[in-house]
Amino acid sequence: MTRSDVKNPTRRGVLAAGGSLVVSFAMLSQAFSQEGEVQGTAPPAQPKPKLPGSLSGDPFLDAWIRIDAGGEISVFTGKAELGQGVKTALIQIAAEELEVDPASIRLITADTDRTPDEGYTAGSQSIQNSGTAIRHAAAQVREILLAQAAARWQVPADQLRAENGRVIRADGQALDYGSLVSAEILHVEAAPQSRLKPRDRFRIMGKPMPRVDIPAKVTGTPIYVQDMRLPGMVHARVVRPPRPGATLMDVDTATVERMPGIVTIVRNGSFLAVVAEREFQAIRAMRVLASSARWSEGARLPSPDSLIQSLKTMPSEQGVVAEKKGGGAPGSRTFQATFTRPYQIHGSIGPSCAVAHLENGTTTVWSHTQGAYPDRAAISEMLGIPPEQVRVIHVEGSGCYGHNGADDAAADAALIAQAVPGRPVRLQWMREQEHAWEPYGPAMLTEVRASLDQTGKIVEWNYDLWSNTHTTRPGPAGSLIAARSLPTPFEAPPAKLSITPSGNGDRNAVPLYAIPNMRVIWHFLPEMPLRVSALRALGAYANVFAIESAMDELALMADADPVEFRLRHLEDPRARAVIESAAEGFGWSRDPLPEGRGRGFAFARYKNLAAYLAMALELTVERESGRTRITRVTAAIDSGEVVNPDGIRNQTEGGIIQSASWTLYEAVTFEETGITSIDWASYPIMRFGAVPDKIDVRIMDRPGQPFLGTGEAAQGPTPAAIANAIRNATGKRLYDIPFRAEKVKAAIGV
Amino acid sequence: MAVTLTVNGKTQQVDADPETPLLYVLRDHLELNGAKYGCGIGQCGACTVMVDGEAVLSCVTPVLLLEGRRVTTIEGLGTRERPGPIQQAFIDEQAAQCGYCIPGMMMRAQALLQANPSADEAAIRAALEPNLCRCGTHMRIIKAVMRAGEAMRQNSRGGGAI
Ligand code: FES
Numbered sequence: 001m002t003r004s005d006v007k008n009p010t011r012r013g014v015l016a017a018g019g020s021l022v023v024s025f026a027m028l029s030q031a032f033s034q035e036g037e038v039q040g041t042a043p044p045a046q047p048k049p050k051l052p053g054s055l056s057g058d059p060f061l062d063a064w065i066r067i068d069a070g071g072e073i074s075v076f077t078g079k080a081e082l083g084q085g086v087k088t089a090l091i092q093i094a095a096e097e098l099e100v101d102p103a104s105i106r107l108i109t110a111d112t113d114r115t116p117d118e119g120y121t122a123g124s125q126s127i128q129n130s131g132t133a134i135r136h137a138a139a140q141v142r143e144i145l146l147a148q149a150a151a152r153w154q155v156p157a158d159q160l161r162a163e164n165g166r167v168i169r170a171d172g173q174a175l176d177y178g179s180l181v182s183a184e185i186l187h188v189e190a191a192p193q194s195r196l197k198p199r200d201r202f203r204i205m206g207k208p209m210p211r212v213d214i215p216a217k218v219t220g221t222p223i224y225v226q227d228m229r230l231p232g233m234v235h236a237r238v239v240r241p242p243r244p245g246a247t248l249m250d251v252d253t254a255t256v257e258r259m260p261g262i263v264t265i266v267r268n269g270s271f272l273a274v275v276a277e278r279e280f281q282a283i284r285a286m287r288v289l290a291s292s293a294r295w296s297e298g299a300r301l302p303s304p305d306s307l308i309q310s311l312k313t314m315p316s317e318q319g320v321v322a323e324k325k326g327g328g329a330p331g332s333r334t335f336q337a338t339f340t341r342p343y344q345i346h347g348s349i350g351p352s353c354a355v356a357h358l359e360n361g362t363t364t365v366w367s368h369t370q371g372a373y374p375d376r377a378a379i380s381e382m383l384g385i386p387p388e389q390v391r392v393i394h395v396e397g398s399g400c401y402g403h404n405g406a407d408d409a410a411a412d413a414a415l416i417a418q419a420v421p422g423r424p425v426r427l428q429w430m431r432e433q434e435h436a437w438e439p440y441g442p443a444m445l446t447e448v449r450a451s452l453d454q455t456g457k458i459v460e461w462n463y464d465l466w467s468n469t470h471t472t473r474p475g476p477a478g479s480l481i482a483a484r485s486l487p488t489p490f491e492a493p494p495a496k497l498s499i500t501p502s503g504n505g506d507r508n509a510v511p512l513y514a515i516p517n518m519r520v521i522w523h524f525l526p527e528m529p530l531r532v533s534a535l536r537a538l539g540a541y542a543n544v545f546a547i548e549s550a551m552d553e554l555a556l557m558a559d560a561d562p563v564e565f566r567l568r569h570l571e572d573p574r575a576r577a578v579i580e581s582a583a584e585g586f587g588w589s590r591d592p593l594p595e596g597r598g599r600g601f602a603f604a605r606y607k608n609l610a611a612y613l614a615m616a617l618e619l620t621v622e623r624e625s626g627r628t629r630i631t632r633v634t635a636a637i638d639s640g641e642v643v644n645p646d647g648i649r650n651q652t653e654g655g656i657i658q659s660a661s662w663t664l665y666e667a668v669t670f671e672e673t674g675i676t677s678i679d680w681a682s683y684p685i686m687r688f689g690a691v692p693d694k695i696d697v698r699i700m701d702r703p704g705q706p707f708l709g710t711g712e713a714a715q716g717p718t719p720a721a722i723a724n725a726i727r728n729a730t731g732k733r734l735y736d737i738p739f740r741a742e743k744v745k746a747a748i749g750v
Numbered sequence: 751m752a753v754t755l756t757v758n759g760k761t762q763q764v765d766a767d768p769e770t771p772l773l774y775v776l777r778d779h780l781e782l783n784g785a786k787y788g789c790g791i792g793q794c795g796a797c798t799v800m801v802d803g804e805a806v807l808s809c810v811t812p813v814l815l816l817e818g819r820r821v822t823t824i825e826g827l828g829t830r831e832r833p834g835p836i837q838q839a840f841i842d843e844q845a846a847q848c849g850y851c852i853p854g855m856m857m858r859a860q861a862l863l864q865a866n867p868s869a870d871e872a873a874i875r876a877a878l879e880p881n882l883c884r885c886g887t888h889m890r891i892i893k894a895v896m897r898a899g900e901a902m903r904q905n906s907r908g909g910g911a912i
């Protein structure tokens with residue numbers, strides 16, 4: 001973007017304020033997505049020393065931080081608030097390094113007209129990438145302001161200090177930040193090194209700070225995209241076919257057109273939607289339209305009974321995730337088992353929603369997308385217009401937990417908006433549309449074969465996993481439902497196998513344990529019988545479940561305590577520390593518990609490169625019904641340097657409950673004619689009655705260590721800790737998620 | 751057609767089909783954001799409001815049933831500047847992640863505590879059973895409702911209003 005095409009009114013307003021630093025947007029449309037692949041189309045910048053965090057994609061300081069003449073501070077992030085509290089943490093970081101009050105910072109989140117392109121808000125990377133960039137940018141801005149004041153006063157900068165938005169001299173004289181900014185002093189590239197504040201001088205970071213978004217959320221202040229109300233806004237609903245691939249043959253639009261409040265009906269190929277003045281009018285019209293629509297057959301779904309088992313026989317491509325031959329004595333005892341996980345949904349409580357507005361040739365879309373820039377690319381490709389004619393602004397929605405219906409709803413709204421130029425369109429999906437059409441977390445099948453030597457150590461580990469890709473996000477228009485429904489449908493791009501450090505289906509497929517001989521293979525399945533994409537933790541959920549279940553069986557074989565057995569195979573002191581902390585906090589022991597009660601342990605380092613998490617839990621299994629209830633959980637987490645301890649605690653508690661819900665209850669159901677889990681009765685999740693009595697989260701103190709992604713760290717260990725505890729309580733091992741009451745009952749044979 | 755509704759103490763005429771569920775009238779006609787659409791079929795509690803002091807699912811309650819009755823939404827419990835006791839308790843416990851389920855939780859808890867100010871943890875869990883949270887904020891929600899109960903009891907001991 002150049003300076004002359006600044007078109008956003010707010011920005012123009014700021015520009016008008018004389019003496020402002022806000023001059024240009026340092027925007028290189030290059031950013032790295034969270035799942036390891038390069039996003040964006042611009043050629044990469046020349047090789048330079050690597051800048052910290054997302055500064056490497058967008059090196060200009062004023063892309064991240066701007067201060068106007070009045071001293072108002074704006075901090076920009078390409079990341080989005082998804083309910084994970086990222087806004088609060090980023091404000092803490094910026095306020096700390098800038099030496100200002102957190103309340104004085106205005107944080108602007110993902111907006112293709114205003115913020116850097118940081119790809120997706122995913123993979124627990126926001127603090128690692130954006131937080132690191134903002135921290136360094138803030139520290140460098142502070143140093144620039146100090147130098148500016150030093151020049152003005154003609155004193156050495158080291159005699160000055162920054163405090164509360166001012167630079168202060170030894171004699172007490174002070175200059176406001178606003179009076180120190182001029183012209184383009186912040187329009188400079190970041191240096192690779194910054195003078196970060198030492199921890200002993202922290203005022204804000206590392207301390208719990210109340211979330212900035214919570215007061216609005218508890219008082220009904222409009223903050224969600226679902227709450228948007230623009231002048232002249234109309235309401236839309238889409239009508240979906242009975243299953244993907246079905247084409248629209250015929251529909252009676254005349255009846256609907258006569259219904260009250262109808263603005264228009266959009267029929268474009270097999271894309272069908274209705275627009276009305278009032279929301280409930282749109283819903284009623286949607287039902288009438290749906291009842292008269294006739295669709296072609298479409299693609300039949302596979303038979304549900306055998307699908308997961310048959311993943312093994314589907315065409316696949318092999319990717320070697322890890323291979324190591326380190327010799328050692330041959331194994332004397334072997335554990336071998338197959339584990340599965342079904343398709344599971346994100347299941348946001350608020351169905352996907354978007355507002356779109358076509359005005360003067362530009363389509364503005366407000367969306368709870370995780371990737372404003374990639375979504376813009378996909379939508380503009382679908383509409384056949386240049387990306388500059390689409391602006392995507394992130395507005396918070398209901399919690400997302402991965403790639404859900406957000407981008408599809410944004411595309412639906414954008415397409416409908418073309419039919420009612422000048423009028424903003426609010427579209428929300430119905431509950432059954434969310435359940436049936438969001439991309440699911442892929443089903444997986446995994447096989448472990450591991451052997452112990454005479455001394456009770458693992459000498460050999462073979463692991464095979466069968467899975468689709470876990471990423472079909474936009475970028476390409478073909479990833480959007482609306483684009484696939486057009487008269488000339490866009491095709492979903494073929495999925496490709498790629499083995500990356502942070503992993504995908506193979507995320508956490510390699511155990512962190514010291515094992516001399518290891519072979520880990522991803523049998524990559526290009527064919528996707530059900531639509532799938534990123535669900536919180538990707539493959540780590542199934543892989544850690546399998547690995548940590550196997551570790552427990554191996555410990556039993558070796559007649560070892562499961563905690564001690566894990567420590568026996570771990571060298572990394574931080575891994576050992578979380579395990580010891582969780583065991584101690586929980587009061588771990590091998591003493592037998594009363595009938596029907598069991599305890600289980602599990603550990604993983606998320607992606608093998610982010611936060612470490614160990615947990616112990618206790619549960620009860622009701623013999624007559626097979627019902628499992630977790631009673632207490634202790635988790636220990638090491639997220640590196642802590643920004644907001646309460647935020648880490650909140651995320652970890654939530655991750656444990658959500659993953660426990662996946663594990664105990666959740667599976668997408670379908671028949672050949674379509675998805676049958678279409679509401680909360682056919683797809684039950686955890687309710688209050690089953691929530692543990694107590695969850696304790698212990699946070700390791702790691703001053704000065706890099707931030708480590710936290711948001712998904714609990715997803716993998718939770719199913720394993722549950723399975724291990726059920727094994728401990730009943731003597732039976734469960735291999736197939738979910739562990740619904742009837743399955744547990746059948747396993748324990750009562 | 752016009753329906754007369756009393757919402758958060760204010761009586762007004764709303765021009766809506768009498769069969770329209772209360773949820774859409776609150777959001778679309780009265781521009782109140784507290785009640786959320788979650789499922790529209792009474793399965794999730796995101797749309798919970800109070801009618802004459804009882805928790806009601808507004809997505810399955812046609813407005814025609816509400817003439818002459820008192821509807822309360824979270825907007826009627828307090829404001830950002832002056833949060834009510836239950837709102838303050840949710841802020842103090844930081845009981846939200848995405849927060850989408852929270853207004854419904856608060857309305858159901860408010861109804862419980864008004865009816866039974868000494869509700870204990872078991873009663874709170876039982877009362878909240880119809881309401882879903884996908885972020886897993888349950889532990890904090892329970893704590894916040896316990897805290898709100900405590901605050902309300904103190905208020906009423908001191909003669910203040912709930
Ligand atoms: S929206 Fe009313 S119960 Fe779900």
Ligand code: FES
Nearest residue numbers: 848849883884885
């Ligand atoms: S806080 Fe997100 S659904 Fe409850």
